[in-house]
Amino acid sequence: MVHDVNSYGENGSRGVSVDEEASVSPNGFCNGVTINGHATSEGNRLPHKRLKWFDELPPVLQYNKYVRSRYRAGYTYSECACSIFQYHNETGNIHTHLLPAVAVLVLLGFRLIQPWPLAKLAFYEHVGAVVLCLGGSVAYHTLMAHHQDYHRWLLMDVCGVFALLLSGVHTWMYWGMYCYPWLRSSFIAAYYLSAAGCVVAGLRARTQVQRAAPMLALLGVRLASLVTRTALNSGSQDAVWHYAITEVLSFAGAMINVLRIPEKWFHDQEAADKGVRKANPFDCWLNSHQLMHVLVALAMLHLHWGAADDYHYFVSHPGQCSSVH
Template identity: 25%
Template sequence: MDPTIDSKLVSEPVETEKWKKKVQSPSYDLVSYKELPEYMKDNEFILNYYRVNWPLKEALFSIFRWHNETLNVWTHLLGFVLFLGLTVTNLIEVPQVSDLIAFFTRSLPMSGDINVSHHSRDLFVRTMTLVDLKPESDVTSVTRWPFFVFLAGSMFCLLSSSICHLFSCHSQHLSRSLLRLDFTGITTMIIASFFPPIYYAFECDTKWHFIYLGGITVLGLCTIVTLLSPALSTKKFRGFRALLFSSMALFGIIPGIHAVIINWSNPHRDVTLDYELTMAMFYLTGTLFYVSRIPERFKPGWFDLADHNHQIFHVLVVMGALAHYGASLVLMGWRDGHSC
């Protein structure tokens, strides 16, 4: 027998086996909307760059890859890091960092006497006047726990959202579980946002703490229980979910009007209202983007990687939370010098 032919016969099965292994080995490529399993078909205007059935390890490291969830992950992950930094700063009270944060969160002009902090004066006094809300040494600070409830709720929401967007490509079971975690995070953030303004605005009449904080907490728990239903996690009920979250936010109109009436003489009233109205504008605008799926609705496929509605929604949520953070600082600073 020809040794050349014999060597080909021997090597052919080996090469065939290598080819089979190559074909059968997983290749974690991005797929199109048409290739998605039904449970992942949420937005028909995002046409490409989906991850499907990725192992947890691959899903984790996809945080450094470009796909249509990359910016969804990073917008709220960076928001979580930001609020973690704000929390640590308020816990340890580093003056230099506090003044830098004040530049971004407490720079609205106010009527009445203005005291500019020493650290801010050197850097910003030529361009902007800052309100120093740090209490004087002889003034007893108001309790801070409602403020930290808000910060904790915000961090939980932002982190759970990032985790959901990062790992929901793993399996149907995990995707549904993470969606419920995401909805729970949103609800928790809304509930926690009520604590600082209601606690500090009604500190002299604590029965309203129980009425308003109890009311929003019960409403939030009902929302969470409702959203735990698998059916309500589908895209069919997208508008219904937005309605639930919006109704929780609109609940704040009643205590808001009440707080303005009883604190009408508060010199910080207008600044606080500006912050809270700004927060409402960010949240409402974000909800409209979330429901309408603008801009990708008008140009399907153009916004697959960047600038689609959910990314815009995420950015507006972080901005709204920062506006509420500013309002909380104003209220705490006022209560530090005006106890009951």
């Protein structure tokens, strides 16, 4: 038998009873109340479904045992869309990547960031990969509550990550070793081959550790390329610093996510073993995945700054290869 011994109620929310919870959608479309398990709605409004505890979830959603409450599961796609502005344990994960994606599009729309005049294709490829990565993450965290299609949305998230890794790093290898074409081509080929293997391994993975481990091969190639271009004094050295910060932020985010910090430190295993439902203070905010999202967003910013520095160095040093040959 499962017992509730905290102030969150059965659905894991403060101040809301076990049998009644109202939605918080600002436009009214998603408003509704669930009373005694029966949805009440007006017109075409969708009910706000009862949030679940970890032990109530289908196995596909039980990937972080330290996050205990306020889960969505069994949602339709319409209910998933309505839940974007509702309060649950994916709210932070959605908005930590939704807001940066919107910011990038707004900056582009108002021309507050300009394409690189002599490399517009590279610019749009680079920025497009950033938006694709952020958008894939938002789609995954929003639509995973329709858990029957969980792996489809996980695939979108993974593909967005690899699109960013390939696009951004191709830029720093291409411009950073422009005067060493054979070396440049070797690094790019090694990186793409490693990425292909990582995609296959990542799609077969069933845990965060299995999904993160193949990334070490890509990390190795990236670090080797940075060390090489630094040793050769090739390209913008300011860009190298931005790329190094990108790697530090990304690695820190990955480690925090894999180690489940900080929610792991506040998990009551004794209560869980006894079947007692007890919310974790980090169920909804500042848990490991959200911290990773913030660090990854900052890493994207430094990746863009590095690419911009490489571009400006490239166009301002037209004779840079003359001293090499």
